[in-house]
Amino acid sequence: MKQEPPRDSEAPDPVDTRLGARLAELRAERGWSLGELAERSGISRSTLSRAERAETSPTASLLNRLCHVYGRTMSQLLSEVESEPALLVRAADQPVWEDRSSGFVRRSVSPPHAGLRAEVVEGRLTAGADIAYDRPPVPGLEQHIWVLEGALDVTVQETEHRIGAGDCLRMRVWGPTRFRCAGPEAVRYALVVVLP
Structure with missing residues (x-):
């Protein structure tokens, strides 16, 4: 019977998982590589990759830089990973x-x-x-x-x-x-x- 390797950390937060997927979608919509996004945002490719895969929870500063590149407020970005807002x-x-x-x-x-x-x-x-x-x-x-x-x-x-x-x-x-x-x-x- 094959044993699974021990987990170093807890499972990613569901919001971080959806946020990472949305960040990857935004980059793909523009046809940018991780390298191109790194140049535009000033964030390393490895950090961007880890955020898109929800291996790390992005900081407020990191999200702010990405929002600037994508022309969104942080609330707009976060709302895109939530359901349609109600009145x-x-x-x-x-x-x-x-x-x-x-x-x-x-x-x-x-x-x-x-x-x-x-x-x-x-x-x-x-x-x-x-x-x-x-x-x-x-x-x-x-x-x-x-x-x-x-x-x-x-x-x-x-x-x-x-x-x-x-x-x-x-x-x-x-x-x-x-x-x-x-x-x-x-x-x-x-x-x-x-x-x-």
Whole structure:
């Protein structure tokens, strides 16, 4: 009787599996090799290959770079691996995605829809979490960040903004941004994203 080799890790998350398949589809639709996508995104071929095969859970930064290349917001990409969004989305049915390596949890409160330009996202960062995006997924993207609990440091166009509970920052994103939770508590915020 043949024995199966021991598994080094647990089975891939179903969302990561669907996400990997969608990333592979997007690349194939454009006729790009992994090498071409690596050049366009600045992500190594091996990392891209592992993400497409769901051997690794992509980070928020990696997904942001791919969204930029594919001209989508992160919510649009994530919604493509979920079912068709309904008009009413119950809290228990809102898709949640987690970047465990950075301490970032993202809930699509109102998943995007092809005919609409805005969406609402809930973000949570653990104390000490620091996420840098080298570019927006869509240039000129409008964002409104409303801090619900804790404090968030957001850097936009080399200007740092400290946003406390109840504060709201409105911005258009053309270049790098950084989201940091200095702590000591986690931060929870609502993010309204509006396509240009």
